[in-house]
Amino acid sequence: MLLKIWGARGSIPAPLKPDDIHQKIMTALQWAGEHNIDLAVALDKQRLIDKLSLSGGTAGGNTTCITIECGDDLLIFDAGSGIRELGSYLMNGRNEHVRKLGFYRGKGHAHLFFTHTHWDHIQGLPFFAPLHVPGNSFDIYHIHDHVPDTLAKQMDATVFPLRFDQIQAELTFHQLKEGQLLKIGEAMISNAELKHPGKAYAYRVEADNAIAVVATDAEYKSLDNTDTLKYRNFYGNADLLIFDAMFSVRESFVKQDWGHSSALIGADIAGEANVKRLVLFHHDPATTDTELMQIKQGTEEYIQSQGLNIEVIVGQEGFEIELKNPTAMTDFHITEWAKNGIVFLTLSGKFGGQATERFRKHLARSLQTHQVNKVILNMDGVSDMQMAGIQALVDARSAVMSLALVKLPENVYRVIELSATTDFFAIYEDEKSALTAFNSH
Ligand SMILES: [Zn+2]
Ligand SMILES: [Zn+2]
Structure with a gap:
C-alpha cells in the first residue's frame, strides 16, 4: 500500500509567512558563511538546502488529509484543506497514474473516511475538485451519526x-459501527474510538501484509497500562502509526480534555x-519547522534512551x-492439478481463518472447471491447522462425493484428533492409497 500525506x-x-521564508534563508546563509x-x-x-530545516522544505500548512492506495482502490482519510491539493493532483490528466484513476474525466471512484467533523478535518471538502465532476463517485464512511448533516451544513x-x-x-454514505471490520478489495479496515471532544475514530488498514494506522485527534489522559491497552492493541505491530503529537508533554498535562497528545x-x-x-x-499551527525538527530529535533521543527501535517521521x-512486507511462511498457498476425474489440491502454510475463504473459492472453482x-x-x-481450517474441510466434505486427506503432518493430524473430527474424514498416507480406496468403492 502506498501512503501519502x-x-x-x-x-x-x-x-x-513571508517572514518565515526570510528567516529560513537567513539561517541557511549564515550557516553557509560559517561553513x-x-x-x-x-x-x-544540497547541504545548504538541507539546512532550511525539514530537508529544505516545510511540514506544510494544510490541515489533515491522508491517502492510502491499495491496488486499484484509493482510500482518503479526512478532508482538511490538504484535500484541495489532492484534488488538484487528481485533475491533472498529464500524469499517467492520475489518468488511470480517471477523476479528471468523470470516471474516478474513491473511498473517503472521516475521523470526525472538526473543521480541520472537513474544511477542504468543498474545494475538492473531483467532487464537482459529474460521473465521479465516492463512498463516504463515518461512525458519528451527524457526518452527512455536518458536511451539508458547511x-x-x-x-x-x-x-x-x-x-x-x-x-454514498455508509455509517460504520465502532469496531466494524470493512473489506475493500484486498484491504481490511477497522476502527476504534479515540478520546477527543465529541469523539474521534482511528482507522487501521491492513494490506500487502503491512499495517498502517491513522490515529489523529486523540488524548491519552491516563497513561496507566490498563487505560492504554485498547490503543496498544489497535496500533499493534503497525508498520506506520500516524499519531496526534500536537502538544508537548508539558502541554498535554496542562491542557487536559483538549483532546490531543504529544510525541x-x-x-x-x-x-x-x-x-x-x-x-x-x-x-500545532504555531509550531515552526525548526521546532518540529527539535521535537523529532528529542523524540529520537527519548526512544534511544528507552532502548527502543522506532523510526520517527515528522x-x-x-x-x-x-x-x-514479504509474505510470511505462514501464508497459505494452494496448487492444483486434475486427472481422470479427480482434482488434486496441495495446501501449504497456515490453514486458519485467514485462508479458508480462499480455500472455499478455489475448491468451488476447481470443481466447476474440471466438472x-x-x-x-x-x-x-x-504448517498449522486451526478450527477454521477444520470447519472448511468439513464443509468441503459435504460439497463433494469423495474427499480424501493425504500426507497429514503429525501436528495437523493431532489437531484433527483434538477437535474429535477424525471420523469425518477419509485419511490416507499418500495419493496412491487414496486412489486405490476410490477405485475399490
Ligand atoms: Zn478534533
Ligand atoms: Zn483536528
Missing part, C-alpha cells in the same frame, strides 16, 4: 456559494505496541511511503 497541520491551516559553503559545488548547494448558503446537494459526483507519549505507546514508524502529526505534506466431484487434498505443507 496531503495535510499534517491541526486546528487551522497555517501557511508559511565555507561553495555555491559552485553541487554537494555544498456548504449552507450563508457560508458557501454552492450547496452540498449541488455536488455533481455521486456520494513522547506516542513513543511510549508505539514502543509498547511494537510499531515500526511513528509519524508525528496534527502539528508528518509533512508530500511525504510518501510504500508499505509492503468432477472427487478431491484429494495433500496437506504435506500445512
Whole structure:
C-alpha cells in the first residue's frame, strides 16, 4: 500500500509567512558563511538546502488529509484543506497514474473516511475538485451519526456559494459501527474510538501484509497500562502509526480534555505496541519547522534512551511511503492439478481463518472447471491447522462425493484428533492409497 500525506497541520491551516521564508534563508546563509559553503559545488548547494530545516522544505500548512492506495482502490482519510491539493493532483490528466484513476474525466471512484467533523478535518471538502465532476463517485464512511448533516451544513448558503446537494459526483454514505471490520478489495479496515471532544475514530488498514494506522485527534489522559491497552492493541505491530503529537508533554498535562497528545507519549505507546514508524502529526499551527525538527530529535533521543527501535517521521505534506512486507511462511498457498476425474489440491502454510475463504473459492472453482466431484487434498505443507481450517474441510466434505486427506503432518493430524473430527474424514498416507480406496468403492 502506498501512503501519502496531503495535510499534517491541526486546528487551522497555517501557511508559511513571508517572514518565515526570510528567516529560513537567513539561517541557511549564515550557516553557509560559517561553513565555507561553495555555491559552485553541487554537494555544498544540497547541504545548504538541507539546512532550511525539514530537508529544505516545510511540514506544510494544510490541515489533515491522508491517502492510502491499495491496488486499484484509493482510500482518503479526512478532508482538511490538504484535500484541495489532492484534488488538484487528481485533475491533472498529464500524469499517467492520475489518468488511470480517471477523476479528471468523470470516471474516478474513491473511498473517503472521516475521523470526525472538526473543521480541520472537513474544511477542504468543498474545494475538492473531483467532487464537482459529474460521473465521479465516492463512498463516504463515518461512525458519528451527524457526518452527512455536518458536511451539508458547511456548504449552507450563508457560508458557501454552492450547496452540498449541488455536488455533481455521486456520494454514498455508509455509517460504520465502532469496531466494524470493512473489506475493500484486498484491504481490511477497522476502527476504534479515540478520546477527543465529541469523539474521534482511528482507522487501521491492513494490506500487502503491512499495517498502517491513522490515529489523529486523540488524548491519552491516563497513561496507566490498563487505560492504554485498547490503543496498544489497535496500533499493534503497525508498520506506520500516524499519531496526534500536537502538544508537548508539558502541554498535554496542562491542557487536559483538549483532546490531543504529544510525541513522547506516542513513543511510549508505539514502543509498547511494537510499531515500526511513528509519524508525528496534527502539528500545532504555531509550531515552526525548526521546532518540529527539535521535537523529532528529542523524540529520537527519548526512544534511544528507552532502548527502543522506532523510526520517527515528522508528518509533512508530500511525504510518501510504500508499505509492503514479504509474505510470511505462514501464508497459505494452494496448487492444483486434475486427472481422470479427480482434482488434486496441495495446501501449504497456515490453514486458519485467514485462508479458508480462499480455500472455499478455489475448491468451488476447481470443481466447476474440471466438472468432477472427487478431491484429494495433500496437506504435506500445512504448517498449522486451526478450527477454521477444520470447519472448511468439513464443509468441503459435504460439497463433494469423495474427499480424501493425504500426507497429514503429525501436528495437523493431532489437531484433527483434538477437535474429535477424525471420523469425518477419509485419511490416507499418500495419493496412491487414496486412489486405490476410490477405485475399490
Ligand atoms: Zn483536528
Ligand atoms: Zn478534533
